[in-house]
Amino acid sequence: MKYIRGIDRQLARGEAAIAATVLLLMIVIAATQAALRNLTNLDFDWANLVLERMDWADSFLQKGTLWLAFFGASLSTYDEKHIAIDVLPRIAPPRAKQLFRAIATIFAGVTCFYLGRVFWLSVLNNALEIPLEYSVLGPSDEMIHICDAPLGLLADTGLSRPDVFCMLRSALTVFGADMSTPDVVMQLIVPAMFIFMAIRFFSRAAAASSAFITKNYPEDSEGEG
Amino acid sequence: MDGFWIVLLIVLAILGAPLFTIFGAASMLLFGALPDTSITGTANDVFSEKFADSPLLVTIPLFTFAGYLMAESGTPHRLVKLSRAWLGWMPGGLAMVCLVASAFFTTFTGGSGITIVAIGGLLYPALVSDNYDENFSLGLVTTGGSLGLLFPPSVPMIIYGVVAGVMIEKLFLAGLIPGIISVAALAIYSSITGIKHKMPRTRFNRAEAVKTLWEAKWEALLPVALLGGMYSGLLRIHEAAAFTAIYTLIIEVWIYRDVKFRGDLPRIIRESMTLVGAILAILATAIGFTAFLIQARVPMVILDAMEGYITSQVMFLIALNFFLIGVGMLMDIFSAIVVVVPLIVPNALRFGVDPYHLGIVFLLNLAIG
Numbered sequence: 001m002k003y004i005r006g007i008d009r010q011l012a013r014g015e016a017a018i019a020a021t022v023l024l025l026m027i028v029i030a031a032t033q034a035a036l037r038n039l040t041n042l043d044f045d046w047a048n049l050v051l052e053r054m055d056w057a058d059s060f061l062q063k064g065t066l067w068l069a070f071f072g073a074s075l076s077t078y079d080e081k082h083i084a085i086d087v088l089p090r091i092a093p094p095r096a097k098q099l100f101r102a103i104a105t106i107f108a109g110v111t112c113f114y115l116g117r118v119f120w121l122s123v124l125n126n127a128l129e130i131p132l133e134y135s136v137l138g139p140s141d142e143m144i145h146i147c148d149a150p151l152g153l154l155a156d157t158g159l160s161r162p163d164v165f166c167m168l169r170s171a172l173t174v175f176g177a178d179m180s181t182p183d184v185v186m187q188l189i190v191p192a193m194f195i196f197m198a199i200r201f202f203s204r205a206a207a208a209s210s211a212f213i214t215k216n217y218p219e220d221s222e223g224e225g
Numbered sequence: 226m227d228g229f230w231i232v233l234l235i236v237l238a239i240l241g242a243p244l245f246t247i248f249g250a251a252s253m254l255l256f257g258a259l260p261d262t263s264i265t266g267t268a269n270d271v272f273s274e275k276f277a278d279s280p281l282l283v284t285i286p287l288f289t290f291a292g293y294l295m296a297e298s299g300t301p302h303r304l305v306k307l308s309r310a311w312l313g314w315m316p317g318g319l320a321m322v323c324l325v326a327s328a329f330f331t332t333f334t335g336g337s338g339i340t341i342v343a344i345g346g347l348l349y350p351a352l353v354s355d356n357y358d359e360n361f362s363l364g365l366v367t368t369g370g371s372l373g374l375l376f377p378p379s380v381p382m383i384i385y386g387v388v389a390g391v392m393i394e395k396l397f398l399a400g401l402i403p404g405i406i407s408v409a410a411l412a413i414y415s416s417i418t419g420i421k422h423k424m425p426r427t428r429f430n431r432a433e434a435v436k437t438l439w440e441a442k443w444e445a446l447l448p449v450a451l452l453g454g455m456y457s458g459l460l461r462i463h464e465a466a467a468f469t470a471i472y473t474l475i476i477e478v479w480i481y482r483d484v485k486f487r488g489d490l491p492r493i494i495r496e497s498m499t500l501v502g503a504i505l506a507i508l509a510t511a512i513g514f515t516a517f518l519i520q521a522r523v524p525m526v527i528l529d530a531m532e533g534y535i536t537s538q539v540m541f542l543i544a545l546n547f548f549l550i551g552v553g554m555l556m557d558i559f560s561a562i563v564v565v566v567p568l569i570v571p572n573a574l575r576f577g578v579d580p581y582h583l584g585i586v587f588l589l590n591l592a593i594g
Binding site for chain 1: 237238239240241242243244245246249250253263264265267268269271272277278279280282283285286287290459460461463464466467468470471474490491494495498499500501502503504505506507509510557559560
């Protein structure tokens with residue numbers, strides 16, 4: 001149990017580091033966008049050019065928020081800081097408290113597991129739609145995903161293959177996922193973090209159940225963070 | 226979803242299951258039971274402009290981070306000193322200090338309770354030692370925790386904007402006068418209490434007032450710069466949030482040096498993102514729940530049920546006030562907004578209630594509740 005807690009602590013540190021990086025990048029990018037937009041309004045042509053090159057910024061900010069939301073939710077699970085109506089566990093005697101905690105966290109784990117599955121299906125559903133910028137017209141007038149198109153066809157159409165995304169896409173086929181765009185890949189954070197939260201809830205449930213059975217309540221675990 | 230599941234979910238909520246799992250489970254059970262509907266209905270709206278693609282959602286982590294940064298720095302001390310120097314001479318002066326400082330703080334941190342820790346933690350002992358009644362002091366400090374919800378850029382307001390699909394700049398503007406009135410009403414009450422109990426008053430010291438204003442000039446400038454930037458068109462809403470975050474970061478880390486970049490910042494980011502995660506997890510699962518309510522035409526069912534009892538706009542608003550105070554007593558403000566707003570908005574529009582007026586009625590009642 002101690003070993004698992006150690007791994008979990010390290011994972012939480014990693015999550016916090018990713019959340020911090022994403023947040024600081026979001027702050028810098030949004031502030032840069034604001035500065036450039038105002039400079040463009042003051043007729044600085046170079047600012048407009050840079051702003052045009054930053055056409056990915058809005059999408060980054062939106063997907064960054066999604067990542068922050070789910071890394072934050074996972075950290076909330078680690079720290080046991082999710083919003084809850086926890087009146088009964090607060091007033092209950094210590095042993096009953098462990099029982100309530102075990103029941104609530106088993107339920108939370110099962111729900112997160114199913115939510116992960118539902119969100120996974122939803123992402124797969126979103127991946128079925130291939131936008132025009134990721135499609136190439138094949139020799140028999142069929143639409144081919146840009147990553148699947150032969151290089152010769154790409155050369156004819158003057159398009160270039162987004163290599164990093166295509167590598168990621170082919171790696172994800174191991175899980176039976178056929179991702180259509182980088183945006184859809186970014187959405188995978190939601191089912192992944194729900195499954196991760198489910199595991200965390202189950203480990204908390206195991207600790208609470210063990211405390212209930214052995215009548216050993218080490219601390220009032222409000223959080224370990 | 227039959228009665229058994231409803232009772233089970235209520236029991237699990239009372240046992241302490243996180244609210245987002247209650248909403249998530251309810252949503253999956255409801256979509257699963259609906260004929261010709263996929264269970265993925267729970268998730269679809271999360272990837273739409275109602276959540277992940279909403280330009281407003283970006284502002285929540287940025288404003289929350291700025292709020293936490295201020296709470297962890299010397300800002301609460303400077304604000305209390307400033308308010309005390311400017312308002313302490315009035316009857317019930319210290320209570321007013323608490324109201325004004327709390328309202329400022331809550332605007333950035335929403336109904337998260339951090340105001341109670343940051344400002345209440347400082348002022349509660351001072352109020353009690355100045356012989357304010359213990360219950361009055363507790364009430365004042367906890368009221369302060371939700372007092373600034375109507376001032377920009379409050380997080381619950383942003384969430385209302387996301388859920389109701391209204392323009393957030395207009396909603397911010399709509400909240401100003403009701404927000405000032407609610408602070409003023411409490412200030413008058415505090416003054417009356419001060420006079421009645423002959424509370425001690427400090428003499429106004431001009432030099433001290435100017436000195437405290439100079440000390441807190443960077444914080445005092447923030448609302449002015451933020452509102453000025455937003456309403457002059459210089460900053461779009463998410464840029465305003467980034468400006469607030471970067472401004473707060475610069476003043477707290479490099480100007481006041483209250484927060485250490487390496488020593489404190491990672492912890493503050495982690496704590497603020499933990500709160501953001503807790504709020505947005507509820508939002509993400511409750512959106513699925515409300516998608517079901519709309520698909521099942523629940524707002525229409527409510528409207529049909531109201532017909533015959535509520536016949537005018539005034540009657541609707543009076544009933545709504547009572548209903549929302551009740552909801553505010555039972556649910557946290559974030560879940561309440563996500564679940565109740567989609568049910569009420571179509572009915573309110575049918576009675577000709579302005580959507581911005583409705584937003585303020587919602588937030589104020591939930592805060593009171």
